[in-house]
Amino acid sequence: MPRFLFRFLATFAILALAQAVNITETATFLTFSNPLVSFNILKSNGYIQNVVYQNTSLLGTFSGNAGQTYTDFPSAVFSLFNTTYKTYMGSDWAGIVFTDINPTGSTVQRSWWLRDEESGLHSFVRLGYHNSTGPALGPLGEVRTMFRPNPATGLWTHLITNREQYAPLPSTAALAAQVEVQDATWYIGATPNDSYVIEESEYWSKYFFSDNQTNQAHGLYADTPNGNKLGAWWVVNQKDTFFGGPSHFDLMVDGIIYNKLSTSHGGASSPNITDGFDRTWGPQFLYFNHGQNASLQTLLADAESYADPTWNAEFYDEIAPYVVNYVPTSGRGRFKGRISLPDGVKNVVAALSANGWALQDSAGDSSAYQYWEDVAADGSIDIGRVKAGTYRLTVYGDGIFGDFILDDVVVKPGSTTKLNDLSWVPESAGVELWRIGTPDRSAGEFRNGWEVDTTHPNHPHKYRIYWGAWDFVDQFPNGVNFTIGSSDIGKDWNYIHWSQFGKTYTRPGVVTEGVNIWQINFDVDVAPTADDSVGTLTIQLAGATTTSGNTGAVQDAWPFLPISSSVNNQAPFVWTITPQESGSCGVRSAISCYLLSNKFSFPGSWLRAGTNTITISLPPAAAAVYIQYDALRLELS
Numbered sequence: 001m002p003r004f005l006f007r008f009l010a011t012f013a014i015l016a017l018a019q020a021v022n023i024t025e026t027a028t029f030l031t032f033s034n035p036l037v038s039f040n041i042l043k044s045n046g047y048i049q050n051v052v053y054q055n056t057s058l059l060g061t062f063s064g065n066a067g068q069t070y071t072d073f074p075s076a077v078f079s080l081f082n083t084t085y086k087t088y089m090g091s092d093w094a095g096i097v098f099t100d101i102n103p104t105g106s107t108v109q110r111s112w113w114l115r116d117e118e119s120g121l122h123s124f125v126r127l128g129y130h131n132s133t134g135p136a137l138g139p140l141g142e143v144r145t146m147f148r149p150n151p152a153t154g155l156w157t158h159l160i161t162n163r164e165q166y167a168p169l170p171s172t173a174a175l176a177a178q179v180e181v182q183d184a185t186w187y188i189g190a191t192p193n194d195s196y197v198i199e200e201s202e203y204w205s206k207y208f209f210s211d212n213q214t215n216q217a218h219g220l221y222a223d224t225p226n227g228n229k230l231g232a233w234w235v236v237n238q239k240d241t242f243f244g245g246p247s248h249f250d251l252m253v254d255g256i257i258y259n260k261l262s263t264s265h266g267g268a269s270s271p272n273i274t275d276g277f278d279r280t281w282g283p284q285f286l287y288f289n290h291g292q293n294a295s296l297q298t299l300l301a302d303a304e305s306y307a308d309p310t311w312n313a314e315f316y317d318e319i320a321p322y323v324v325n326y327v328p329t330s331g332r333g334r335f336k337g338r339i340s341l342p343d344g345v346k347n348v349v350a351a352l353s354a355n356g357w358a359l360q361d362s363a364g365d366s367s368a369y370q371y372w373e374d375v376a377a378d379g380s381i382d383i384g385r386v387k388a389g390t391y392r393l394t395v396y397g398d399g400i401f402g403d404f405i406l407d408d409v410v411v412k413p414g415s416t417t418k419l420n421d422l423s424w425v426p427e428s429a430g431v432e433l434w435r436i437g438t439p440d441r442s443a444g445e446f447r448n449g450w451e452v453d454t455t456h457p458n459h460p461h462k463y464r465i466y467w468g469a470w471d472f473v474d475q476f477p478n479g480v481n482f483t484i485g486s487s488d489i490g491k492d493w494n495y496i497h498w499s500q501f502g503k504t505y506t507r508p509g510v511v512t513e514g515v516n517i518w519q520i521n522f523d524v525d526v527a528p529t530a531d532d533s534v535g536t537l538t539i540q541l542a543g544a545t546t547t548s549g550n551t552g553a554v555q556d557a558w559p560f561l562p563i564s565s566s567v568n569n570q571a572p573f574v575w576t577i578t579p580q581e582s583g584s585c586g587v588r589s590a591i592s593c594y595l596l597s598n599k600f601s602f603p604g605s606w607l608r609a610g611t612n613t614i615t616i617s618l619p620p621a622a623a624a625v626y627i628q629y630d631a632l633r634l635e636l637s
């Protein structure tokens, strides 16, 4: 289906023209145009305004920061300084590179490229820091390129994260009546007839429309009255210059369409900027499409059809001389492997990323690129267009605790690295007595996770909606008291283990009773008697939030969060989450943030025939702290 659309639109485009891109100039801007699209780019700062497609102004008029497409640096580690630019022309394309050189040693380069047959712009951003005597600039934090229409255009009617998450934009009237319930999160149920409220939720936040790095395209849809429906999309055609692997999630769209190059959201790490740092993100493709009566799904599918690293590879090779750090095809190779897989594993993924670093921490090596592909059922792995270099291979899948890890995998330019006798032996500490949940880096299988909200026709996954909509105290009047064999993880185990609950929009007070201590009950047939019998409790988390939030800073009462686990009331084991491991997760509509795992071993003799209990406790009444389980298991040797 997407392929068909691709061909259909391409044919349509080719018929419409056969001429190069034009650049015209005024005192303040350059206008780039081809027969499909035109835009102005300001000479002073490189910001794009007045994008015209289908005779329609897609950004609306410039006002404040709105009505523009631009890159900014909210963490202020880089900034624009003394902007200069240079244009380039090829036989069927034109491009512009803006360069900002700061006397402290930082360089910013932003470039945009327009081909004659495409209704979209290719984007690259380079950041460099070269100063052997200057200070380290610290974590890069947030850098993003935005398509930021002026809301006053009223053109855009829907926001789209991916195939399963989209909604009408709340109306001006709904936003005028909003009540803040949390940072950047509002109750808008005062306008019950608003389309967003009817279809999606009484709550509204940019967080609900986040996605992980499996995202292929995200954007805005215009349900125009004249029937010529429009789409604007960030097509994520290349992911290798991002960090953190497939589960790293970030904001996608909230009326602005984001291309997030670096962030610290959800516990993600961003690179430490030291002398010699030099990286170029991209390409990503800012794409516009349309169709008479086309649905948002149709326009999304068309945009997604370009989300392929081989798409336009020859063109990128052609402009590589003008895009510092872009690695052309001649600098890339292929990785092929075959791995024997553990029984029962599902959705197996193989990733190449920073050598010596966990996939989720790949930003620890700021020069590393990342790649991943699904592994076939027979264990074969095939990853193409890999930048030549030395990588860690990680193979992981649903249902198996622990990953397969192999360092020092070398990929050479123009050749294929083959490793055919890999074997993934799953970790084990004896006989498994029970497990709760599926090890899959996510708390989705638990109550209020991937469960859908059937009271709204969009059926959003509950984890995406403001957590206060799922009242823990009402749902778990006796707290969490889970019995192996009879309890149900989708009903009796919540997606968030809170220290305290509330307050929320509907619950004015904070509840501390029956919230912070969770209990697991299980039967053991025969008490272990061997002296060397060892029990092992594995607790794996999909995310944890201490009072450090996303900052990594030692702040407020619980920057270090102790999780205490006790077997049959024996002295508890304490596992402490550090500020660096903390990230805002469930309260910002995430279900898979930063994987953390710990094992506690104890004498098997602590178990007894009959009923046993394990309790897991967070400090009581500790404000904004919580954890989200991935999976737990008990083994006995």
Ligand SMILES: *[C@@H]1O[C@H](CO)[C@@H](O)[C@H](O)[C@H]1NC(C)=O
Residues within 6 Å of the ligand: 019, 020, 021, 022, 033, 034, 035
């Ligand atoms: C480029 O400029 C030429 C000469 O002004 C004009 O004939 C042509 O239509 C323009 N092409 C585009 C794509 O705007």
Ligand SMILES: *[C@@H]1O[C@H](CO)[C@@H](O)[C@H](O)[C@H]1NC(C)=O
Residues within 6 Å of the ligand: 054, 055
């Ligand atoms: C744009 O407007 C011009 C003049 O109003 C018209 O000739 C042309 O057909 C329109 N193009 C599209 C794509 O709607």
Ligand SMILES: *[C@@H]1O[C@H](CO)[C@@H](O)[C@H](O)[C@H]1NC(C)=O
Residues within 6 Å of the ligand: 082, 084, 101, 103
């Ligand atoms: C700004 O850039 C121009 C052109 O590269 C250069 O000549 C000039 O010295 C720069 N000014 C500052 C203050 O860096």
Ligand SMILES: *[C@@H]1O[C@H](CO)[C@@H](O)[C@H](O)[C@H]1NC(C)=O
Residues within 6 Å of the ligand: 103, 104, 105, 130, 131, 132, 133, 134, 135
């Ligand atoms: C290095 O950084 C220091 C401190 O910001 C600055 O004074 C110096 O000029 C920089 N040197 C270079 C070569 O950019």
Ligand SMILES: *[C@@H]1O[C@H](CO)[C@@H](O)[C@H](O)[C@H]1NC(C)=O
Residues within 6 Å of the ligand: 190, 191, 192, 193
């Ligand atoms: C919502 O729509 C219904 C039916 O059209 C109408 O009766 C009601 O007054 C509307 N409510 C508000 C708050 O506008």
Ligand SMILES: *[C@@H]1O[C@H](CO)[C@@H](O)[C@H](O)[C@H]1NC(C)=O
Residues within 6 Å of the ligand: 162, 211, 212, 213, 214, 246, 247, 248, 592
């Ligand atoms: C990424 O998000 C998608 C859509 O929300 C979900 O289906 C998928 O399981 C997630 N993948 C990872 C690796 O987190």
Ligand SMILES: *[C@@H]1O[C@H](CO)[C@@H](O)[C@H](O)[C@H]1NC(C)=O
Residues within 6 Å of the ligand: 136, 138, 139, 272, 273, 274
């Ligand atoms: C960044 O690197 C510098 C220089 O190696 C080091 O001193 C600093 O601690 C690092 N900062 C972080 C946050 O890792």
Ligand SMILES: *[C@@H]1O[C@H](CO)[C@@H](O)[C@H](O)[C@H]1NC(C)=O
Residues within 6 Å of the ligand: 227, 292, 293
């Ligand atoms: C678009 O929808 C309108 C109204 O439903 C319908 O009359 C028209 O025939 C449709 N046009 C096309 C090209 O499908």
Ligand SMILES: *[C@@H]1O[C@H](CO)[C@@H](O)[C@H](O)[C@H]1NC(C)=O
Residues within 6 Å of the ligand: 478, 481, 483, 519, 521
């Ligand atoms: C927890 O469940 C067990 C097993 O059903 C039961 O014996 C115990 O009373 C429950 N505890 C609480 C506090 O509800």
